[in-house]
Amino acid sequence: MRKGANIKIVLILLLGLISAGVSAQSAKTLVRRGNKLYDAKKFSKAEVQYRKAQARDPKYEKSIFNLGDAVYQQKNFKGAEKYFQKLAQGTKTPPQYQAPSWYNLGNTFMSQKQYEKSIASYIQALRKDPTNMDAKYNLTYARKMLKKQKQQKKKQKQNKKKNQQNKKNQNKKDQNKKNQNKKDQNKKNQNKKDQNKKNQQKQDQQNKQQKNKSGRKKQQISPQEAQRILNALKNNEKNTLKKLEKAKAKAVKANANVINW
Numbered sequence: 001m002r003k004g005a006n007i008k009i010v011l012i013l014l015l016g017l018i019s020a021g022v023s024a025q026s027a028k029t030l031v032r033r034g035n036k037l038y039d040a041k042k043f044s045k046a047e048v049q050y051r052k053a054q055a056r057d058p059k060y061e062k063s064i065f066n067l068g069d070a071v072y073q074q075k076n077f078k079g080a081e082k083y084f085q086k087l088a089q090g091t092k093t094p095p096q097y098q099a100p101s102w103y104n105l106g107n108t109f110m111s112q113k114q115y116e117k118s119i120a121s122y123i124q125a126l127r128k129d130p131t132n133m134d135a136k137y138n139l140t141y142a143r144k145m146l147k148k149q150k151q152q153k154k155k156q157k158q159n160k161k162k163n164q165q166n167k168k169n170q171n172k173k174d175q176n177k178k179n180q181n182k183k184d185q186n187k188k189n190q191n192k193k194d195q196n197k198k199n200q201q202k203q204d205q206q207n208k209q210q211k212n213k214s215g216r217k218k219q220q221i222s223p224q225e226a227q228r229i230l231n232a233l234k235n236n237e238k239n240t241l242k243k244l245e246k247a248k249a250k251a252v253k254a255n256a257n258v259i260n261w
Contacts, residue, residue: 027057034066043073061087061097065104072108081108088124099128103135110138115146 034049047070053063068083087093087101106121122139125132 027053027060027063031063031066038070043070046070065097077108077111099125102128106138110142115142115149118142
């Protein structure tokens with residue numbers, strides 16, 4: 001992954017810039033310390049040394065590149081991205097750093113599953129260095145993963161649409177079931193109401209019949225009572241006849257006393 005260790009850097013020391021030379025020499029020392037820690041897989045400690053080198057000489061490309069590598073090894077892909085991007089897109093970046101920076105930048109995008117960006121970065125790396133076989137391999141792999149990613153997104157979109165339709169159908173089914181249950185309950189309630197009404201009508205009819213039956217019973221009399229009433233009527237008739245006879249007799253008597261002139 002770390003390409004800086006395999007790249008030879010030619011430093012041109014200008015006469016009169018002694019202080020700058022001392023600063024660069026100090027940055028180199030810090031980078032070498034960082035490299036030992038990096039090789040021992042102590043990436044966080046190596047990062048500290050590379051950052052110190054950056055503080056001594058912010059334009060020292062090797063410290064920037066190796067710092068990006070150390071950060072990448074700690075799986076801070078977004079953090080590593082900015083260091084490789086700085087070198088890859090820098091107009092003053094030496095040619096020997098451009099191709100490796102584009103390649104490592106492609107790796108940071110690959111690790112973040114940003115396959116389109118990784119493909120673009122690998123293409124730039126190959127333009128700078130057509131012999132980079134790792135870039136060719138990763139480019140092929142990135143294209144394959146991009147195709148797979150698009151297929152997965154398409155499938156996820158289809159599944160999402162299908163799930164939404166299924167949910168919609170289920171909601172419709174549940175609503176229909178709810179409506180049917182409500183309809184069945186209303187029908188059940190109506191049937192119960194009708195049955196209650198029918199039972200009430202039947203009860204009213206029975207009460208009426210019972211009342212009529214009771215009335216007829218009250219009107220019925222025993223034979224003895226009937227004979228008594230009949231006798232009373234006969235007696236009343238006899239008395240009435242007697243009264244009539246008496247009245248007739250009085251009338252005749254009254255007529256007999258009348259004097260005809």
